[in-house]
Amino acid sequence: MSSSDSPRERMLARAARDIRAGMVVNLGIGLPTQVLRHVPPALPVCLHAENGISGVGPVRAKGSEDRNLIDAGGAYVSTLPGAAFFDSAVSFAIVRSGRLDLTLLGAFEVAGNGDLANWMIPGSFTPGAGGAIELAQKARRVGVITTHTDKAGRPKIVASCSLPLTAPGCVDRIYTDLAVCDVTPDGLVLAELAAGVTTAEVVAKTGAPLILPAGEIPRF
Amino acid sequence: MRLDSRIIDAARAVADIPDGASVMVGGFGVPGTPFTLIRALVDHGARDLTIIKNDANESGMGIDLLLQSGQMARLITSHIGLNANMVAAMNESRVAVEFVPQGILAERIRTGGAGMAAFLSDIGIGTRMAEGKQRVTMPDGRSYLVEPALRADFALIHAAAADGFGNLRFAASARNFNPLMAMAARTTIAEAECVLPLGGLDPDDIHTPGPFVDRVVALPESLPEVYGVVKR
Known part of the structure; x- marks a missing residue:
C-alpha cells in the first residue's frame, strides 16, 4: 500500500469525502474499491454489489471466507x-430506477463533456x-477516479x-492525482487542485479545454 | 392430492439435452454455478450448444469445460474477462460471443420467464451496444430500444436447498441469475446442496416455486472442491 499522503491516497481520500451519510453507492473494480480505505467506518452508507447485495461489508480475512458470498469483483466480502x-x-432495477445515489468508476478515457470509455x-x-x-x-451521480495521465504520460481526460x-455524457466529477474536475453545461471546470500542483501543470496534462474559476482554487 | 417428486441423478437429468440446444447456466463467478450439472453435460457430450451465462467462469472450471470439450458454439454473456481461454476462443472465432449489458441480460431472461415477448429500455443508447437494435418512440417522444425476451431449451440451476417438488432456496450471492433462468427454460434442472422432504421448506421462504423446476439433482454431502473458496 502506498503511503497515506501519496498523491494516489489523497485522490482516494478526496473521492471518499463525496460519499455521504445515507447514500446507496456502487464502487467499480480497482481504484474505486480502494476508496473504501478512506470512508469512516462509522459513516452510514449502503454499498451495492451488482451480483445481488445491498449492505456489503469489509472483505473477509483469509480462512474465514463464505464461499457463497462475493462482490461483483470476486472479493470474498x-x-x-x-x-x-x-x-x-x-439488482439492476435498483440501478436503473434511480435508487443508486453514486457510483465511482475507473476510466480508459473520459471526455470534457462527460463521455466515459472504460470497458x-x-x-x-x-x-x-x-x-x-x-x-x-x-x-x-457518476464519479470517475483515474490517474491524470496514463503510463505513457498521455492525458486520460x-x-x-x-x-x-x-455511456455518453454520464460523468459528473473526475478525481485524479492532480485535480478534481466537474463536468458542467459550460464545459469542464477545474474545481480543486492537489497539494503542490499548479494550475498550469493540470492544464498542460488535460486533453480537454478546462475552465479556470476566478479566485483561489481549493486544495485537497 | 399430493405433490410429485422430481428427483433424478445428474447423468439422467441432462441425458435428453440434444445437439444444438440452448442452455442457460446460473451463477456469477463460483457462487451459484451448477458445476455438477455442467460436468454431467460434458460427459453427456451434446454439441453445438448455445450457452447463456453471466460470465465464463475461470480457466479450468464451470463452462470453461464446455469450451475445452468443443461443445460450446455460441455464448450470450455480459463479461468473460476472468477466462483467458474464452477471450482467445472469441478472438479466434471458435465461439460466437454476444455481449449484453448485465442488467439487460437479467431482465431479458426475466421477461422470457414471465411469458412476455420484449421490453423497452434506454440502456446503451449512444453506444455501440445499441447498434442494430429496433427502436420505438413512445408517446412522450423518447426513443427506446426493443429488448427481446430470452428463453432457452434448458436451464442448469444451483440451489442451496430444494424439496422433491422443485421448490428452491438460494444462498447469499449464489442467487444471482438462478431464479431468473429457472423461469425461462422449457426444461429446468436444479442441483441442490440439500434436498428436503416435501414440507421441509417453509412456503414463505421459497425463492423459486416448484412449478418452474422440472428435475432436482441432489449433490453429495461432501461437495467437490470446485464449489469452495477460490484460491488466488
Whole structure:
C-alpha cells in the first residue's frame, strides 16, 4: 500500500469525502474499491454489489471466507447488519430506477463533456461491459477516479473519446492525482487542485479545454 | 392430492439435452454455478450448444469445460474477462460471443420467464451496444430500444436447498441469475446442496416455486472442491 499522503491516497481520500451519510453507492473494480480505505467506518452508507447485495461489508480475512458470498469483483466480502440479497434483475432495477445515489468508476478515457470509455479497447481488451453501462448511465451521480495521465504520460481526460463509449455524457466529477474536475453545461471546470500542483501543470496534462474559476482554487 | 417428486441423478437429468440446444447456466463467478450439472453435460457430450451465462467462469472450471470439450458454439454473456481461454476462443472465432449489458441480460431472461415477448429500455443508447437494435418512440417522444425476451431449451440451476417438488432456496450471492433462468427454460434442472422432504421448506421462504423446476439433482454431502473458496 502506498503511503497515506501519496498523491494516489489523497485522490482516494478526496473521492471518499463525496460519499455521504445515507447514500446507496456502487464502487467499480480497482481504484474505486480502494476508496473504501478512506470512508469512516462509522459513516452510514449502503454499498451495492451488482451480483445481488445491498449492505456489503469489509472483505473477509483469509480462512474465514463464505464461499457463497462475493462482490461483483470476486472479493470474498462480509455483510453489514441490515444487508439484503436479491437476484440480478432486482439488482439492476435498483440501478436503473434511480435508487443508486453514486457510483465511482475507473476510466480508459473520459471526455470534457462527460463521455466515459472504460470497458473496451478494440483489438486488445474485449472482456464485455458487465454492469458498467447501466451503472454509468443510471446512477444519480457518476464519479470517475483515474490517474491524470496514463503510463505513457498521455492525458486520460480528452476532448473526445476515441474508444467505444460506456455511456455518453454520464460523468459528473473526475478525481485524479492532480485535480478534481466537474463536468458542467459550460464545459469542464477545474474545481480543486492537489497539494503542490499548479494550475498550469493540470492544464498542460488535460486533453480537454478546462475552465479556470476566478479566485483561489481549493486544495485537497 | 399430493405433490410429485422430481428427483433424478445428474447423468439422467441432462441425458435428453440434444445437439444444438440452448442452455442457460446460473451463477456469477463460483457462487451459484451448477458445476455438477455442467460436468454431467460434458460427459453427456451434446454439441453445438448455445450457452447463456453471466460470465465464463475461470480457466479450468464451470463452462470453461464446455469450451475445452468443443461443445460450446455460441455464448450470450455480459463479461468473460476472468477466462483467458474464452477471450482467445472469441478472438479466434471458435465461439460466437454476444455481449449484453448485465442488467439487460437479467431482465431479458426475466421477461422470457414471465411469458412476455420484449421490453423497452434506454440502456446503451449512444453506444455501440445499441447498434442494430429496433427502436420505438413512445408517446412522450423518447426513443427506446426493443429488448427481446430470452428463453432457452434448458436451464442448469444451483440451489442451496430444494424439496422433491422443485421448490428452491438460494444462498447469499449464489442467487444471482438462478431464479431468473429457472423461469425461462422449457426444461429446468436444479442441483441442490440439500434436498428436503416435501414440507421441509417453509412456503414463505421459497425463492423459486416448484412449478418452474422440472428435475432436482441432489449433490453429495461432501461437495467437490470446485464449489469452495477460490484460491488466488
